[in-house]
Amino acid sequence: MRIDMTNLEDFIRGAAFLGTGGGGDPYMGRLMLQHQFQNGRTVNVLEPIELADDARVVAVLTMGAPTVINEKVPSGQATVAALRKMEQQLGCKFEAIMPIEAGGINGTLPLVVGAMTGLPVVDIDGMGRAFPELQMTTFNVAGLSSSPNIVADDKQSIAVVETARNIDAEWLCRSLCIRMGGECQMACYPMRGREAKDNGVLGTVSLSVEIGRVIRVARKEQGDATQALVDFFRGERIGREARVMFDGKIVDLRRETRHGFSVGRVLMESLDGAGGVMEIEFQNEFLLARRDGKPVAMVPDLICLLDRETAEPVTTENLKYGQRLKAVAVSVPPIMRTEQALRVFGPAGFHLDVDYTPLEQLDAGLR
Amino acid sequence: MRIDMTNLEDFIRGAAFLGTGGGGDPYMGRLMLQHQFQNGRTVNVLEPIELADDARVVAVLTMGAPTVINEKVPSGQATVAALRKMEQQLGCKFEAIMPIEAGGINGTLPLVVGAMTGLPVVDIDGMGRAFPELQMTTFNVAGLSSSPNIVADDKQSIAVVETARNIDAEWLCRSLCIRMGGECQMACYPMRGREAKDNGVLGTVSLSVEIGRVIRVARKEQGDATQALVDFFRGERIGREARVMFDGKIVDLRRETRHGFSVGRVLMESLDGAGGVMEIEFQNEFLLARRDGKPVAMVPDLICLLDRETAEPVTTENLKYGQRLKAVAVSVPPIMRTEQALRVFGPAGFHLDVDYTPLEQLDAGLR
Numbered sequence: 001m002r003i004d005m006t007n008l009e010d011f012i013r014g015a016a017f018l019g020t021g022g023g024g025d026p027y028m029g030r031l032m033l034q035h036q037f038q039n040g041r042t043v044n045v046l047e048p049i050e051l052a053d054d055a056r057v058v059a060v061l062t063m064g065a066p067t068v069i070n071e072k073v074p075s076g077q078a079t080v081a082a083l084r085k086m087e088q089q090l091g092c093k094f095e096a097i098m099p100i101e102a103g104g105i106n107g108t109l110p111l112v113v114g115a116m117t118g119l120p121v122v123d124i125d126g127m128g129r130a131f132p133e134l135q136m137t138t139f140n141v142a143g144l145s146s147s148p149n150i151v152a153d154d155k156q157s158i159a160v161v162e163t164a165r166n167i168d169a170e171w172l173c174r175s176l177c178i179r180m181g182g183e184c185q186m187a188c189y190p191m192r193g194r195e196a197k198d199n200g201v202l203g204t205v206s207l208s209v210e211i212g213r214v215i216r217v218a219r220k221e222q223g224d225a226t227q228a229l230v231d232f233f234r235g236e237r238i239g240r241e242a243r244v245m246f247d248g249k250i251v252d253l254r255r256e257t258r259h260g261f262s263v264g265r266v267l268m269e270s271l272d273g274a275g276g277v278m279e280i281e282f283q284n285e286f287l288l289a290r291r292d293g294k295p296v297a298m299v300p301d302l303i304c305l306l307d308r309e310t311a312e313p314v315t316t317e318n319l320k321y322g323q324r325l326k327a328v329a330v331s332v333p334p335i336m337r338t339e340q341a342l343r344v345f346g347p348a349g350f351h352l353d354v355d356y357t358p359l360e361q362l363d364a365g366l367r
Numbered sequence: 368m369r370i371d372m373t374n375l376e377d378f379i380r381g382a383a384f385l386g387t388g389g390g391g392d393p394y395m396g397r398l399m400l401q402h403q404f405q406n407g408r409t410v411n412v413l414e415p416i417e418l419a420d421d422a423r424v425v426a427v428l429t430m431g432a433p434t435v436i437n438e439k440v441p442s443g444q445a446t447v448a449a450l451r452k453m454e455q456q457l458g459c460k461f462e463a464i465m466p467i468e469a470g471g472i473n474g475t476l477p478l479v480v481g482a483m484t485g486l487p488v489v490d491i492d493g494m495g496r497a498f499p500e501l502q503m504t505t506f507n508v509a510g511l512s513s514s515p516n517i518v519a520d521d522k523q524s525i526a527v528v529e530t531a532r533n534i535d536a537e538w539l540c541r542s543l544c545i546r547m548g549g550e551c552q553m554a555c556y557p558m559r560g561r562e563a564k565d566n567g568v569l570g571t572v573s574l575s576v577e578i579g580r581v582i583r584v585a586r587k588e589q590g591d592a593t594q595a596l597v598d599f600f601r602g603e604r605i606g607r608e609a610r611v612m613f614d615g616k617i618v619d620l621r622r623e624t625r626h627g628f629s630v631g632r633v634l635m636e637s638l639d640g641a642g643g644v645m646e647i648e649f650q651n652e653f654l655l656a657r658r659d660g661k662p663v664a665m666v667p668d669l670i671c672l673l674d675r676e677t678a679e680p681v682t683t684e685n686l687k688y689g690q691r692l693k694a695v696a697v698s699v700p701p702i703m704r705t706e707q708a709l710r711v712f713g714p715a716g717f718h719l720d721v722d723y724t725p726l727e728q729l730d731a732g733l734r
Contacts, residue, residue: 156531157539164523172524175542 001045001123001206003111005037010212013313015107017211017229018204020302021316022285023103023130024066028073033108036076036115043114046096046122048202055193056092057122058083059100060113063134063151063173064183065262066284066317069105075154076112078185082150083113085158086187089148096120098196100137100189101127102204104315121205126189127345128201128336129302132261132284134173135166136345138335139189142199149173149188153180178260201335215311225311226326233330241331241360245289245296247272247308249324255316266319268327271308278327280305282316287350289327294363297329298352300336300345301359304328331359368412368490368573370478372404377579382474383680384578384596385571387669389652390470390497391433392682395440400475403443403482410481413463413489415569422560423459424489425450426467427480430501430518430540431550432629433651433684436472442521443479445552449517450480452525453554456515463487465563467504467556468494469571471682488572493556494712495568495703496669499628499651501540502533503712505702506556509566516540516555520547545627568702582678592678593693600697608698608727612656612663614639614675616691622683633686635694638675645694647672649683654717656694661730664696665719667703667712668726671695698726 003011008030016026036043051057060083062074087093097119099110114121126137134146147162149169159176163169169188177184211229218228226244233242248268255264265281276292286303289296297303305314308324335341337358343349346356370378375397383393403410418424427450429441454460464486466477481488493504501513514529516536526543530536536555544551578596585595593611600609615635622631632648643659653670656663664670672681675691702708704725710716713723 157535158529160527162525168524171546172526172543175546176539179538179542
């Protein structure tokens with residue numbers, strides 16, 4: 001599979017949808033990759049099956065608050081430096097790289113690094129969506145170590161962080177990230193192809209392209225792009241639960257950059273006559289949606305805010321008072337919902353005071 | 368030279384004096400080293416001249432707020448882990464270790480590591496006193512890099528931090544230190560014997576032993592131990608300026624653990640009839656002494672607070688309301704007073720709003 005100028009916009013828009021408010025601004029992500037293509041570079045995306053079992057593969061990403069990353073878009077050079085440092089530490093050459101998550105920037109950056117280095121990007125990641133913390137991956141749930149974690153900035157500072165627990169790596173790398181200005185480039189979770197295929201989320205890049213295409217086609221046909229997306233997810237091939245939870249406008253927004261994260265909550269009032277209010281809490285990503293105080297969707301199920309007219313995904317740092325949005329929820333595959341997975345990135349992983357209830361068992365709200 | 372049970376107390380007391388309020392609690396330092404001796408271990412201290420020019424040598428230390436270190440005394444194991452990690456990173460074996468500074472714990476810890484590993488400790492360090500920050504060394508002034516900086520805790524987390532500037536290493540390692548609980552073990556400033564001898568402060572361990580002996584002998588002879596110390600420093604062999612600046616008791620004390628440091632100021636009122644007040648600012652170490660608002664001693668010259676009766680050095684975290692103390696100042700050697708050195712650890716290095724004036728050019732206060 002190729003990502004090139006013909007499907008770049010679809011890919012980025014879909015990646016931003018799966019980013020559930022986080023993973024970075026899709027506009028920035030598009031510029032980053034476009035810049036590579038305009039310089040004549042290309043990137044090869046491997047299907048998971050194309051990755052050899054014994055191939056060395058590693059995740060690359062930007063860590064940081066989206067509010068900061070928007071001001072200081074990664075060039076990829078420090079990301080490549082992190083990758084090379086990882087190779088030096090392990091005494092090996094990687095045969096492929098992978099995203100750690102979906103999202104406007106973190107879904108795109110591995111492709112930028114692929115274009116810069118010539119390494120293929122395999123369509124496997126550790127979240128299948130975006131989460132704010134390093135240990136919130138299916139790799140971690142499966143017991144794979146993120147170490148060594150390489151952290152680099154663009155002032156020639158680079159750190160190698162090794163920890164017994166991946167949550168300690170998050171804790172330590174985040175502190176470096178904050179002192180590097182709220183953003184840093186990382187390489188982590190080095191592993192073999194077999195481990196990635198067995199424990200990762202497969203096909204997030206190709207799913208992103210499909211999501212983007214559904215939105216684009218619906219817009220072109222002047223249909224309801226949000227409804228088209230819901231139908232796409234509910235269709236037989238994908239087979240997930242999906243629903244429009246709310247149709248409203250933002251009447252209150254609290255957001256701050258705290259401990260290196262963009263943290264807050266957004267409050268919406270109904271526009272479609274259904275009444276009521278929806279409140280969504282976020283930490284880089286949307287975590288928990290409540291309608292009139294009652295939970296209607298929660299991590300790890302996807303909560304996405306889309307422009308009411310165009311279904312353009314809106315990231316948490318781009319939320320504004322008065323925006324008219326639809327709130328969409330989509331269920332996640334079973335690998336994300338095991339007891340162990342929920343401990344890591346379910347409500348308990350975020351210290352949210354609710355028990356996890358799958359989306360399909362919650363009151364559907366509007367419909 | 369040997370440090371053993373016969374001169375341990377002298378050494379520790381002298382190291383605490385040179386620690387100028389920082390470098391760790393001497394009581395803890397004594398217990399650490401005593402524990403090694405009681406287990407039958409010994410440590411060999413090399414004179415600087417005994418270190419081969421091409422020998423590999425590295426500094427080991429505890430980074431952290433003294434208030435934290437007193438609660439969690441380093442065992443030496445994580446320090447050894449940091450040393451071994453440094454060897455692995457550089458692909459070499461060290462032939463000697465050295466202290467980075469004087470002080471109750473950081474003067475002692477290298478000897479503990481020496482006892483644990485069998486490596487000799489060379490009598491060279493980067494401060495000749497104690498300073499709170501990693502870049503505040505004569506090695507840095509001479510342009511030597513502290514990288515790679517190894518940071519380890521006792522929960523199996525270990526980081527390798529490489530930076531272009533040593534001040535960036537301080538900034539990044541401090542953040543790891545804070546998240547490791549306010550204390551971590553480090554190895555840094557790897558170098559060759561020639562570099563250490565040319566750019567370090569020589570003889571701090573042996574000077575510590577002498578200082579401790581002067582205090583002990585004066586106490587035994589029921590003399591004025593503080594005056595004996597001043598006479599010792601002013602004597603022909605040492606040839607430094609030294610003076611008792613103030614004789615008083617603590618009437619006010621502000622101290623907090625901020626950004627990983629123990630920061631504050633202590634205010635004393637005169638007890639000897641000379642009148643006036645003395646205020647001393649500190650950041651782990653005593654930085655600036657003012658008498659009735661007028662500077663009377665400042666970094667890098669030594670400012671030490673000693674028990675009024677016994678001349679026992681008192682560290683900043685052990686200051687208490689009502690303590691009766693004498694404030695002593697001692698000049699530092701020319702290597703610490705060059706223009707470049709003052710930029711790093713003179714008043715400007717601490718953002719103090721005074722221009723550096725050598726102790727001997729300041730009004731002597733009491734005498």
